[in-house]
Amino acid sequence: MPKRPAGTSASPASLRAEPLTAETLAAESSKAALRRQRQRWQGPRRSGVQRRLWPWLLLAPGLIWLLGLYGLPLLALVPLSLSEPLSRFGLETVFSGRVANYLEVLQAYGPILARSLGYAVVATALGLLLAYPLAFAIRFRGGRWQPLLIGLVVLPSLSSYLVRAIAWTSLLGDQGPVLALVSALGLTGPLDALGVLRDGRLLNTATAVILGLTNNLLPFLVLPLVVAMERIDHRLLEAAADLHAGPWRCFVQVVWPLSRPGLAAGILLSLIPAAGDLVNPLILGGPNERMIANTIENLLLVQMQAPRAAALTLVLMALITVAVLLQLRGRGLEELPLP
Amino acid sequence: MNRIGSVLLGLASALAFGLLYAPVVVMVLFSFNAPRGRFNLVWQGFTLENWRQPLRDAALSEAFLTSLGLALAATLLAVLLGGLMALALERARFRGRRSIELLLALPLTNPEIVLATALLNLFVGVDLPRGPLTLLLSHSLFCLSYAALTLKARLAGFDSTLELAAQDLGAPPLQAFCRVTLPLLVPGLLAAALLSFSLSFDDYVVSSFTAGEIVTLPLYLAGAFQREISPQIQVLSSLVLLVSAALLALASPFRQGRP
Numbered sequence: 001m002p003k004r005p006a007g008t009s010a011s012p013a014s015l016r017a018e019p020l021t022a023e024t025l026a027a028e029s030s031k032a033a034l035r036r037q038r039q040r041w042q043g044p045r046r047s048g049v050q051r052r053l054w055p056w057l058l059l060a061p062g063l064i065w066l067l068g069l070y071g072l073p074l075l076a077l078v079p080l081s082l083s084e085p086l087s088r089f090g091l092e093t094v095f096s097g098r099v100a101n102y103l104e105v106l107q108a109y110g111p112i113l114a115r116s117l118g119y120a121v122v123a124t125a126l127g128l129l130l131a132y133p134l135a136f137a138i139r140f141r142g143g144r145w146q147p148l149l150i151g152l153v154v155l156p157s158l159s160s161y162l163v164r165a166i167a168w169t170s171l172l173g174d175q176g177p178v179l180a181l182v183s184a185l186g187l188t189g190p191l192d193a194l195g196v197l198r199d200g201r202l203l204n205t206a207t208a209v210i211l212g213l214t215n216n217l218l219p220f221l222v223l224p225l226v227v228a229m230e231r232i233d234h235r236l237l238e239a240a241a242d243l244h245a246g247p248w249r250c251f252v253q254v255v256w257p258l259s260r261p262g263l264a265a266g267i268l269l270s271l272i273p274a275a276g277d278l279v280n281p282l283i284l285g286g287p288n289e290r291m292i293a294n295t296i297e298n299l300l301l302v303q304m305q306a307p308r309a310a311a312l313t314l315v316l317m318a319l320i321t322v323a324v325l326l327q328l329r330g331r332g333l334e335e336l337p338l339p
Numbered sequence: 340m341n342r343i344g345s346v347l348l349g350l351a352s353a354l355a356f357g358l359l360y361a362p363v364v365v366m367v368l369f370s371f372n373a374p375r376g377r378f379n380l381v382w383q384g385f386t387l388e389n390w391r392q393p394l395r396d397a398a399l400s401e402a403f404l405t406s407l408g409l410a411l412a413a414t415l416l417a418v419l420l421g422g423l424m425a426l427a428l429e430r431a432r433f434r435g436r437r438s439i440e441l442l443l444a445l446p447l448t449n450p451e452i453v454l455a456t457a458l459l460n461l462f463v464g465v466d467l468p469r470g471p472l473t474l475l476l477s478h479s480l481f482c483l484s485y486a487a488l489t490l491k492a493r494l495a496g497f498d499s500t501l502e503l504a505a506q507d508l509g510a511p512p513l514q515a516f517c518r519v520t521l522p523l524l525v526p527g528l529l530a531a532a533l534l535s536f537s538l539s540f541d542d543y544v545v546s547s548f549t550a551g552e553i554v555t556l557p558l559y560l561a562g563a564f565q566r567e568i569s570p571q572i573q574v575l576s577s578l579v580l581l582v583s584a585a586l587l588a589l590a591s592p593f594r595q596g597r598p
Binding site for chain 2: 055058062069080129130132134141153166168211215269273277282293301321
């Protein structure tokens, strides 16, 4: 435990041992409002030039990293996407202003792009159906078990997602328990007709890939939702109850609207990695379930078609950016309750 | 909510935990399997043999150590650079803050494959052979974003009057920072480090583009899926999970009281 300096009475949240309850949260948030008013610290007491310079000194190393390794290389993808390969066997290219790259890429890989976004959307929707009730239960029914439950949500994502995907192949395989259960229930025929199974199998189907994706993204949906729900002032819920709102109405008019920022954050944190996933389609899907990241990898590392890979990457990036802007709708990223 | 609501709530929560833990349980279970053939993917029978020599698979152990070292180095770099950035962004007003925050958020708002493509083309463009250096640069980059954003959030919820109080009591700014701010930031630093470490340790996409001849644990696992899944993979993964659970339990007292 850090020593508290003498002469201060404020007790920061980190020093508390109290459990996380609505009461302590409310007290904390009203303190936070006060704190915010006197927040911006003016920097070390130094001359004007020094005061303007010091943030940039702190920022410099990180900025060099970010600009040199991401910002500029990202910009460099634009001319690359308009180039042609010099030879068939190298990654060297020459700029030729070839816009046709984009048309060819969209024509050839448009369906895979649509499939990737489709899988990501379905996996996120499926995840939400489970994550929202779970977050609600953790926040409103969790009581003193809340920290433990949050830990249990996080824990699986600390094990390798490749090993988890490999474990799914045991579960979903032809001799696995899931198919055994399905056939014992006599559901093989109907599920085949619905397209959930293919010829009585689960591996190498869209279902398997989507299950793998949902498993990966579930914690990223739950955590922002819990954070958003924790921010709901318990007095609002009491007021709603005092005004004779039933539990259902209380949910619709108070909890749901106030959990929307958590929903937005969760969707972003799930949709983006899911759309660009490489591992689940590789291990759980067949050739017909390949996603856009597999295509980009193939173009770059196997076919040596760097310009087309760059064009495809930029198309993906543009689509994701549009989705992000639609989700945020004018909100800043920092307003989202990121865990 | 009424009884039906409660039942539905419980059911959905149970399903969610079931989906989360199904592969984890299978992973641990199969570390006790006695497989026939090269692929430990179908249940045959219980054995403790695999746990007797967790490191029997030399290539696997080497990949594990490579990933461990890489994740440690990347975390160190990321927390250092990210911490400095977070401090500047949270404690100073200056022009360009918004743009820098946007730049920091890029790795979060883009799929990893975008970063991987950009990095590969950069390394090819500047003729840097792919290997340990490119791997470390790539990992430290995406860890940097997550570390900086985590620490920034912690700093935002931090009572800077404590630091001012220390200065009022005669501590020079640097001493006030080291004696007051830094100790209070330890939980945040730990959280950022844990996040960076687990991101780097588990990274496949960026590594597969920038590793060259180096084999990290995820790269080894992807290759093993084509060649041979030895039970040692599940043993090692279960051990990693055990250590993660312990770390999570240790870190959780710090999390209390901070939503």
